[in-house]
Amino acid sequence: MHGFIGELFGTMILIALGTGSGAGLNLNKTYAKGKDWLFVSFAWGFAVTMGVYVAGVLGSDGHLNPAVTIGFAAFGFFPWSEVLPYILGQFIGAFLGAALVIIQFAPHFKASKNEAEGNSVGIFATRPAIKSPLFNFLSELIATFVFIFILLNLGDFTQGLKPLIVGLLIAVVGMGLGTTTGFAINPARDWGPRLAYTILPVPNKGNAEWSYSWVPMFGPLVGGLIAAGLEVLVH
Template identity: 45%
Template sequence: MHSVLIQCLGEFLGDFIIILFGNGVVASVSLNKTKAQGTGWLAIALGWGFAVLFAVMIGGVFSPAASFNPALTLAMAIIGKFSWNLVLPFILAQFLGAMVGQLFVWLFFYPHWAETKDSATILGCFSTGPAIKHTPSNIFGEAVGTAILLIGVLAFGQNKLVAGVSPMMVGWLIMAIGLSLGATTGYAINPARDWGPRIMHSILPIANKGKSGWNYALVPLVGPILGGALGALLYQGLLGLLH
């Protein structure tokens, strides 16, 4: 059995990897004078998919739940597949991992922030934002993306997959969500992924930074939590029809 502390370490490590690789690819594509500047949405979607894949492979060694996402953690607890006693420690570890991951992104790309004059571009390397700000639509988009994520994760658990295939399936699912459903909001589908780096944007002395966009921040919090819970309940209900 993994102790609570070890599991929380795994959750921390998973979110650290997700943000280091995920926002790392966003910074590579977006910031001025990187060698990957302008390579586009496909690079971002692939990078985020691989970020989650490696987070599950590495962080999952310490945290078998391999949640790394408060919306997933809450949804699993709601349907009885995760202990409520672990919900708060896991969410705290997830947020801290995301924050430290973003600190490393800021340090890694340190000279490029000064070369990038557009504050919105800089914020996009930290947190999500809408292509068109329309709160009901933005919340719906985040909810649908997260519901699909939960349904996929639960469905993979029902299939007799060869060891090591499940993390790849989750990574591919993240890629699919990003490519198909991510272009309207930046597909947070994970409150820690958005809020952890957004907090760091607020407190770090980033060159050319503007506001941290807290007027939008409820969308990547409320949308994923609602979508995750609804997706898990829907899948559980449909599965119950088979028995």
């Protein structure tokens, strides 16, 4: 239960802060409207930092990401018996974090009448800059591979200043490799908020774009498996 609780609340904090930055960036009449990609990258980086701190204190390893959990378990870095509670916590936490943002920004969703005014699923989930399924998949695979391969060489990343390093890692992955697909690098980070956007009463919402959702699900999972496999191989 500690793993489930830690992952749930850690991922909830991650998504509340991360998608909150997306809402502030895109919706009408917020103070952050129109900020740049640097804002996005650092916001998500620090969101991960705070989520990892919360998860670690509450008793989990601070994965906050099924690609981390499954990749680690597949190559012996994490017990399979803990995988299901971790993943359940991640997806539920991601949904709840998005729900908080929907409440927080309700007047701004109402003030943003359509996608042209910034009200779109892109606040909650990822979308490609250029739609090209194979290369979108490869973009998510490569970004996640780099992220998790570095993560595997950080040791216990819930301790001391390590969560800050993880946040900086997320930020640099976003700046370096995230501008093609929005760097989901995390199936829960994409699917939980996408589902919240789909089923909760978001004012003026548009298409949830589920036809794209396989990319942020399978790209990160494959990238995580390759990273963990390579870590075993090189050691």
